[in-house]
Amino acid sequence: MAIFCQRCGTGLPPTARFCSNCGAVIPVVQSIPGRPLVRPHVGRQIAGVCLALAQSYGWDVGLVRIFTVLGFCFSGGLIGVAYVAGWIGIPEDQIPLPREYPPSI
Ligand SMILES: [Zn+2]
Structure with missing residues (x-):
């Protein structure tokens, strides 16, 4: 199960709290x-x-x-x-x- 950055749409591991691509803060959004x-x-x-x-x-x-x-x-x-x-x-x-x-x- 992945989550997605709201700013750039990068798929991230569910434990991520910051986007590895653009650095945006990741709220908990499930796929x-x-x-x-x-x-x-x-x-x-x-x-x-x-x-x-x-x-x-x-x-x-x-x-x-x-x-x-x-x-x-x-x-x-x-x-x-x-x-x-x-x-x-x-x-x-x-x-x-x-x-x-x-x-x-
Ligand atoms: Zn991002």
Whole structure:
């Protein structure tokens, strides 16, 4: 599992705290999959809950959204409650994605 410099995008060992290429301070950013469960700012549709689950577990975000919508229709709103719970419970991603990760729009 590697982390990436926010300034230059250099891949670094997960223990790195400074970029060996440009010297920037490295916050803890994990590569995908294996990202912490956060709601990204890039590529989100509503609150980023589907995207957070998809990125964290390595699922296809399109499928997650389809199942969320289907689940909402067939569960009598239970998925809606779960979605709001995720909205509240999953923290906002404060860290920009590494540039190797293409935004899914
Ligand atoms: Zn760097």
